[in-house]
Amino acid sequence: MTPGITDRLLTPAGAHWVSSGSAHNAYYAYDVACGISDPIGSALGFFQSAYMANPGILKLAPAPK
Numbered sequence: 744m745t746p747g748i749t750d751r752l753l754t755p756a757g758a759h760w761v762s763s764g765s766a767h768n769a770y771y772a773y774d775v776a777c778g779i780s781d782p783i784g785s786a787l788g789f790f791q792s793a794y795m796a797n798p799g800i801l802k803l804a805p806a807p808k
Contacts, residue, residue: 751796755785758792769793 748767749760757775760767771789779785795805 748796752792753796754788754792755779758789769796 753759753769753771755771758769758771761770769789769792771786776782776786776789
């Protein structure tokens with residue numbers, strides 16, 4: 744488990760951390776994403792926020808753009 748991971752904000756609204764044994768998973772419901780005007784953009788935003796939550800805690804550099 745990464746200490747402090749659940750303190751990191753996940754976006755968009757509706758995304759959250761779910762406890763899974765000794766770890767946590769980022770969760771964003773499919774039906775929530777489909778109910779937004781830009782479901783692909785919201786899903787990409789979610790994946791990016793989940794990715795960025797980890798490198799900051801683990802002191803890794805984010806992937807180059």
